[in-house]
Amino acid sequence: MESTPLYRQVAGHYRRAIEAGTLTAGDRMPSVRALMGLHGVSLSTALQACRQLESDGLLEARPRAGYFVSAPQRAPLAPLTEPDAALPDPAQYVGIHQRISGLLARSQHQHVHTNLGGAYCAPSLYPADALRSAAARALRRHPMLFAEAVEPEGHAPLRGAIARQALHARMQLAPEEIVITHGCTEALNLALRAVAGPGDVIAVESPTYYGLLQILESLGMRALEIPCSPQTGMSLEALELAAQHYDNIRAVAVVPNLQNPLGCIMPDAHKARLVQWCEARGIALIEDDCFSATADGDTQPAAAKAWDSSGNVIHCASLHKVLAPGMRLGWIAAGKWQPRVEMLKFGLSRPNEMLSQMAAADFLASGAHERHLRRLRTRLQLQREWFAQAVATSFPAGTRLGSPRGGMHLWVEMPAQVSSEAVFDQALQAGIRVMPGVMFSNAGRFDHCLRINCGTPRSAQIERALATLAGVVQKLAG
Known part of the structure; x- marks a missing residue:
């Protein structure tokens, strides 16, 4: 019986490493020259081994970078069920x-x-060392930081850095339009308090982030659940139908980009239509945006606020999902409700402490971000x-x-x-x-x-x- 060709022996060695999890998706393979030295084989044999693994779907070649372990081909599963866009049950006012x-x-x-x-x-996925260094630099530059009063609406350089970052989501915000908050949770609290009161109805996605339901409960507001598609987000048809039957919807709270928990991204045409629909009816649109910076590829999806021409969209976001959970830094751009949000922020919690804001501003302004x-x-x-x-x-x-x-x-x-x-x-x-x-x-x-x-x-x-x-x-x- 013929012995296994040498290139197949080399390929088998790395196949077993991939199957065992020793090499995982995204790991770089040894270079062709390294394979020659490691296994004592010719250039032709090393290349054949890599091409065999590539044809088997285990490796991918990247121009001028070499071979990398491929993501596994997923076993087929049916997509998520699309919702029934029927009229929401008023019993959901709970x-x-x-x-x-x-x-x-x-x-x-x-x-x-x-x-x-x-x-x-x-x-391990967060830049803890870089942020620690940024915080140390801030303390060296401002040795009396903890003894001084804080900036009322937030650290000016941080607000400027966030305004520049917002351009990636097609928003044009002046630094003065941004208020720094204790995470996105406080931003959502401020937004809801600014536009509604106890007993008012807020249209939310279904399913929706349970934290939003907790906020609504704590404020004495009622959630009206609107079906949410795992492909396109909140059903605008169901929202329109609900508005025909319930004339007391004060705000719509949505996560257009990477909705929590479905993970869907609302198409731009739907975002524009939702913004226009809310504006025409005098209903505030509250946009929760914590995850869009993690979207695949190099282009961040546009925020719904990118279509806002009247200040009717309140954009709430945070840095703690993508940059530093321990900092609990969020922000809000409240449009025409900004004066009320600034008053509520001061009355409810006062400004955020400065050290984390300075460290975050330093990091955001660098290419490291x-x-x-x-x-x-x-x-x-x-x-x-x-x-x-x-x-x-x-x-x-x-x-x-x-x-x-x-x-x-x-x-x-x-x-x-x-x-x-x-x-x-x-x-x-x-x-x-x-x-x-x-x-x-x-x-x-x-x-x-x-x-x-x-x-x-x-x-x-x-x-x-x-x-x-x-x-x-x-x-x-x-």
């Missing part, structure tokens, strides 16, 4: 269900070794693809999966008989935290869904946690 607070409390009091329910990346974002987008894209592959190959038949073009989450639709709350409880007992779909709606229609965080790089611990989670779902699916 506050956040106590179940959500109970779920959060249970997860906080249980030992968790693997958190797949968070909304952040692993610490764009390099960080490019690395972050690349890593998140690879991680999402790997997580999606793991779900596709291990979850039960009937599972559906979203394909977000950015962000750090996957929305998983399990077979209808599987309760996400049951998955949450059983996974928690195994030390694994996920976000059950029941948390993302007051209406209970997403109890068979999960939001899984992909912000942590692949590791043996992550692999074991996903395998355990898949086992829980398989068991509940029967």
Whole structure:
């Protein structure tokens, strides 16, 4: 029997390394010359080995850069179910269900070794060293910083840096139009307080970020859930239908780019139409934008505020998802409501402390920020693809999966008989935290869904946690 050709032996060595996870998607292969030295083979043999792995879909060649491990080809899964755009049930005029607070409390009091329910990346993906250096420089330049009063609306250089960053999302903002906040949560609080009061109705996406439901409940406002497509975002047809039946909608709160939890990006034509629709009816549009800087590719999707010509769009955003979770820096551009937002900010929490603002401004003004974002987008894209592959190959038949073009989450639709709350409880007992779909709606229609965080790089611990989670779902699916 003929022996295996030498190039196939070399290719097999790296195939096994890729299959074992020793080499993962995005890793650089040794150069052709390095392969010659490592394996004692000719240039022709080394090239044949690489081309064999490339034809098998395991490697990709990048011009002037060499060979890299390819992202795995995902097992086929049906796309997420499109929503029924029927008229929202007025029974959805309810506050956040106590179940959500109970779920959060249970997860906080249980030992968790693997958190797949968070909304952040692993610490290693953030520029901690550079930010620490920036903070040290700020203290050297301003040794009396902690003894001095803070700037009322936020650190001027930070507001300027954010205004320049906003150009990537096609917004034209003056630094004076930006107010620095304690994360996006405070920005949303300020926006809602500026345009509505207790008892007022706010149209929200369904599913929507549970934190928004908590804010509405705390302010005594009522959420009217509007169906959200996993492809195009909030159904404008359903919103128009709702407005015909309910004449007391005071604001529409949306996440047009990388919606949480679906991960969809609203087409530009829909954004323009939504902005125009809200303006024509005197309904405030509140835009939540925490994830758009993580969108795949080099072009950031446009913000809805890019189509705002009257100041009717309130843009709320943050830096803590993409730059520094520990800083809790957010911002708001409130358009025609800016004077009221400035008053509310001062009355409710006073200005933010200065050190983190100075460090962030220093980093944003440097070329290091764009390099960080490019690395972050690349890593998140690879991680999402790997997580999606793991779900596709291990979850039960009937599972559906979203394909977000950015962000750090996957929305998983399990077979209808599987309760996400049951998955949450059983996974928690195994030390694994996920976000059950029941948390993302007051209406209970997403109890068979999960939001899984992909912000942590692949590791043996992550692999074991996903395998355990898949086992829980398989068991509940029967």
